[in-house]
Amino acid sequence: MTKSIETIWQQGFIDEKALVAPKINDLYNQKSQNVIDKLQRTFRLNNLGIIIGACLVLLVLSAFSMPVLGLFIAAILFSQVWISKKQLIKLERMDKNISSYQYIKSFDIWLKTAIAQHTRMYQFIYPALFVACITQFGFSWVGQSIIQGFQMDFPNIPVLFGVPIVFSAGVLFIAFLLSYFASAIYQLDMKPIYGREFKKLEEIITDMETLRV
Amino acid sequence: MGSDFYTAFILPYAGIIIKICRAYTNSQDDFEDYYQEVCLQIWRSRNNFKENSQWSTWIYKISLNVCLTYLKKKNSQHQQFASDTLPDEVVADSQAFSGDAINLLYDAIRHLSETDRALILLYLEEKSYLEIAEIIGSNPNNIGVRITRIKQRLNKILNMESN
Known part of the structure; x- marks a missing residue:
């Protein structure tokens, strides 16, 4: 190899006008494959799904004479939509006309904040939904008959607010497990979809940071 | 996209986009996808x-930022550029790259990290170190080194490829 890379480059593009741009069809209506745009679409779609789900839960549970539980679940789900919407606004404000480092870094900061907020939400939402559903079940005739049957079989087990303490402890334990694994479940959920891209961004940031020192 | 905007503001700078997208892709299909994405984001x-x-500096910034954050489609075929593997074959894109040497150079560039590319x-x-630092967001003193x-x-890779 005798030619320098600068010469190869210059000779390779002697006539820059000869560069043939690929044909683009109906570009404006095409879906963007940019990681940021794709996340925006995912967030919007998730929010829409949650809103529809929350309304359905409210309607169905009200129809089955459980409006309080319906309202509680809908409120939790709507709070999630509200937080996601706030995150989405921040993401939409991200400017692409900044340096590569600033662009990737600001996206990384947004991403980490969004994941942390979602993780905290799910740590609360999963156990809350579980406890709410179990409480509603406890008030149903099936739940009441199970509690009464248990109290007759084990009359010495202490009771708190009319519920055997082992039941409450069991529910709390499962709620704790749901809270504990919520973060891991959320991370597992994200990894197959965006794991490779997140890793790539991390590597680019680390590399660019060495150039900033 | 308004075709007027594309013709007036993107097409005259298509060379920049083509050169950058080509360094970040391994196949003609990927290259076309990246090119479209850059145009869409521009x-x-x-506003x-x-x-x-x-405007040209801006095109560089957007092109690089898009290439660095593009999500590759899953199961995309990893066919190499026709011009990289079959220099005699007539394909539209190969017209852009006038010789084997430039194709080998691109091949070598693709071995580098995203930032190094x-x-x-x-x-x-031929951007100055100051301009490079501004586009990348780094300290200009480190660029030269x-x-x-x-x-x-790159020379090492090129020598290995030519032997």
């Missing part, structure tokens, strides 16, 4: 353009 971000920098592309496009290292690495 159009979408057009953010501040006239304190040149951006740096060497800007250097080969890094580019020297990248060039050494």
Whole structure:
């Protein structure tokens, strides 16, 4: 190899006008494959799904004479939509006309904040939904008959607010497990979809940071 | 996209986009996808353009930022560029790259990290260290040292490929 890379480059593009741009069809209506745009679409779609789900839960549970539980679940789900919407606004404000480092870094900061907020939400939402559903079940005739049957079989087990303490402890334990694994479940959920891209961004940031020192 | 915008503001700078996208892709299909994405993002971000920098510098920024954050489609076929593997075959894109040497150079550039690809592309496009630092967002004092290292690495790869 005798030619320098600068010469190869210059000779390779002697006539820059000869560069043939690929044909683009109906570009404006095409879906963007940019990681940021794709996340925006995912967030919007998730929010829409949650809103529809929350309304359905409210309607169905009200129809089955459980409006309080319906309202509680809908409120939790709507709070999630509200937080996601706030995150989405921040993401939409991200400017692409900044340096590569600033662009990737600001996206990384947004991403980490969004994941942390979602993780905290799910740590609360999963156990809350579980406890709410179990409480509603406890008030149903099936739940009441199970509690009464248990109290007759084990009359010495202490009771708190009319519920055997082992039941409450069991529910709390499962709620704790749901809270504990919520973060891991959320991370597992994200990894197959965006794991490779997140890793790539991390590597680019680390590399660019060495150039900033 | 309004075709007027594409013709007036993107097409005259298509060379920049083509050169950058080509360094970040391994196949003709990927290259076309990246090119489309860059054009789409330029159009979408057009209102953010501040006239304190040149339009061409802005095109470099958007092109690099898009290439660095593009999500590759799953199961995309990893066919190499026709011009990289079959230099005699007539394909539209190969017209853009006039010789085997440039194709070998691109092949070598694709062995570099994402950041190094951006740096060497800007250097080969005769951007000053200050401009490179502005586009990448780095300290201009470090650019020269890094580019020297990248060039050494590229020469090594090119020598290996030519032997």
